[in-house]
Amino acid sequence: MAVRRIVPNISGDDPARAQAFYADLFDLELAMDHGWIVTFAGDATTTPQISVAQHAGSGAPFADISIEVDNLEDVLARAKAQGCTIEYGPADEPWGVRRFFLRDPFGRMINVLQHV
Numbered sequence: 001m002a003v004r005r006i007v008p009n010i011s012g013d014d015p016a017r018a019q020a021f022y023a024d025l026f027d028l029e030l031a032m033d034h035g036w037i038v039t040f041a042g043d044a045t046t047t048p049q050i051s052v053a054q055h056a057g058s059g060a061p062f063a064d065i066s067i068e069v070d071n072l073e074d075v076l077a078r079a080k081a082q083g084c085t086i087e088y089g090p091a092d093e094p095w096g097v098r099r100f101f102l103r104d105p106f107g108r109m110i111n112v113l114q115h116v
Contacts, residue, residue: 006048007039008065012106021104025078026067056111060088063101063111072098072114079112092116 012018015038022028028040056062069075076090079102087109089100099113 003048006050010064010104010106010108017105020082025075025082025084026069057095058091058093060091060099060111061101061109064108065104066111066113068113068115070114072100072112075112076100 010018015036018038018040019030022040023030026040026042028042030038031041032039051066053062072090076086079086079100084102087101087103090098091100092098096115097113098116099111101109101111104110
């Protein structure tokens with residue numbers, strides 16, 4: 001048996017609002033749209049993961065989802081251009097990541113990170 005994907009399902013009253021945040025901010029492709037549910041996907045090089053944590057580290061708020069990117073400064077600039085409020089960071093953490101936190105349109109805290 002092999003796990004092929006792990007998909008977080010986020011409750012949202014208007015799935016179309018996810019386009020600007022997940023597709024435009026993170027360059028994810030719209031993979032499925034049934035009107036009541038939309039799915040955005042990256043390339044097939046990702047590995048399924050799930051994390052369980054007691055806290056977020058460094059006094060940061062707890063994040064519902066972590067998204068690793070290859071250019072954190074670019075995503076940070078896009079987020080600011082979209083008017084997103086940065087809830088934490090950007091910060092260089094002692095475990096080797098640079099990260100910032102923001103909320104998606106549905107109130108979920110997102111940890112955007114890049115390994116340094």
